Amino acid sequence: MTSYVRHYSNRIGSGLVVHRLLLANAGFLTVAAAASALLGFVFWLWTARSLPPEQQGLASATVSTMNMLAFLGEFGFGTLLMGRLKSDEGSRGLMTAAVVCSFASSLAAALLFIFFSSDLSPKLRDIIQDHRTLFIVGVVTTAVAMTADGAAIGLLASWARMLREIVFSVLRLLFLLLIFEYSGIPQPATVVAVWIAALFASLACTFGGYAFRQRNALVHPDFPELGKFTGDILGHHALNLGALGPSIALPFLVTEVLSPTVNAVFYITWMLLQAAMLVPSAVATALFAISSANPEAAIVRLRFSLQISALFGVVAGIGCYVFLQPMLGFFNAAYPAIAGSSLDWLGFSLLPIMIKFHYIAVMRLRRRMMTAALLVGAGALLELAAAVFGGTEDGLAGLASLWMAAIIVQACVQLPTILGAARWSLRQQAPATQT
Numbered sequence: 001m002t003s004y005v006r007h008y009s010n011r012i013g014s015g016l017v018v019h020r021l022l023l024a025n026a027g028f029l030t031v032a033a034a035a036s037a038l039l040g041f042v043f044w045l046w047t048a049r050s051l052p053p054e055q056q057g058l059a060s061a062t063v064s065t066m067n068m069l070a071f072l073g074e075f076g077f078g079t080l081l082m083g084r085l086k087s088d089e090g091s092r093g094l095m096t097a098a099v100v101c102s103f104a105s106s107l108a109a110a111l112l113f114i115f116f117s118s119d120l121s122p123k124l125r126d127i128i129q130d131h132r133t134l135f136i137v138g139v140v141t142t143a144v145a146m147t148a149d150g151a152a153i154g155l156l157a158s159w160a161r162m163l164r165e166i167v168f169s170v171l172r173l174l175f176l177l178l179i180f181e182y183s184g185i186p187q188p189a190t191v192v193a194v195w196i197a198a199l200f201a202s203l204a205c206t207f208g209g210y211a212f213r214q215r216n217a218l219v220h221p222d223f224p225e226l227g228k229f230t231g232d233i234l235g236h237h238a239l240n241l242g243a244l245g246p247s248i249a250l251p252f253l254v255t256e257v258l259s260p261t262v263n264a265v266f267y268i269t270w271m272l273l274q275a276a277m278l279v280p281s282a283v284a285t286a287l288f289a290i291s292s293a294n295p296e297a298a299i300v301r302l303r304f305s306l307q308i309s310a311l312f313g314v315v316a317g318i319g320c321y322v323f324l325q326p327m328l329g330f331f332n333a334a335y336p337a338i339a340g341s342s343l344d345w346l347g348f349s350l351l352p353i354m355i356k357f358h359y360i361a362v363m364r365l366r367r368r369m370m371t372a373a374l375l376v377g378a379g380a381l382l383e384l385a386a387a388v389f390g391g392t393e394d395g396l397a398g399l400a401s402l403w404m405a406a407i408i409v410q411a412c413v414q415l416p417t418i419l420g421a422a423r424w425s426l427r428q429q430a431p432a433t434q435t
Helices: 002-018 020-050 053-074 077-084 092-115 125-130 132-154 158-183 188-213 223-227 230-257 260-276 278-291 295-331 335-339 344-365 369-421
Strands: none
Touching (some): 020 260, 020 295, 053 092, 053 132
């Protein structure tokens, strides 16, 4: 018995040594996501208990729309920096150029959406048109923050993203406290303004700290260097759209297809699921950033990442099924009745989503972004179509069930590629080799 314990203790210890860089950066990303999720939980709990479901749904849908447009406008610059930056020296011009381009493209996305808001978003049209300047600032700031976070991960300085997320999350609560203290019950636009102000302040702190720490931090943007990676930028953006686009767009679709009241419940559930996904997502992100410098070691890291992600996916699915209804009631007494049993099984969606994230990481390491983008993009269109059709035909239950069916179909198609990259067989696991 003692020999077995000693044997497996040695294996665990050697695994931690081999994967220490992966675990360190994944740890920073996990802490960042955990801080954002935990304090975001408090933020939305506070507003959910203060606002009627319809107004809460409008506020969360507006924030989701800003995130969606920032995601479209950011154009994959952060992901490019994540896989291309190897050291701080000689990279500042590339980073500056990426931030400038992210700013410009997200500004264009926000302006276009406002111009066509009557057709694209009838239920959010009034709040967006009445506060268009605030909305534009929110979209642009979110996009720049995404690019800056990608640069930090690419430099293997994920602690910088962790600090920004913590500052952002704390300031959200402080600003909301001031609103409740001096203005009473906030309106949906006020909640959005608090969110944007905290994000802007956290980004200013990050840039300010970087400029203070690094001499000559503000350099001329190196657009020619950035232009060399045009193909990679398009490939990364296409993959990002397929990977994250549906999940970012779903609260917006729920608002438009169903109602802001239903979205108030869905957004809370979705926020809890994203919190549960933080460990698999962080590990997959760190896997790409670290293995891009040493692809030969990716096999062992991929297996390790898949095992951790699968464990968290199962735990999250069981936890959602058992505890979702009490959690919704904790936010607002009316939420369980609005949701019914439509969302109870939604936690198990993390397993096929985890497969999609690792498929994308593998294809990025192989520099086959456009090939993967075609498959992932088709899957994203299937997800969106399933959500819209299911919501139209059978309300929230139809939307959730058909969307889950769509992501399971994707996972079945992508799983053989992941198993091949990990050198696993569907019938028999190959012995692990250390690199």
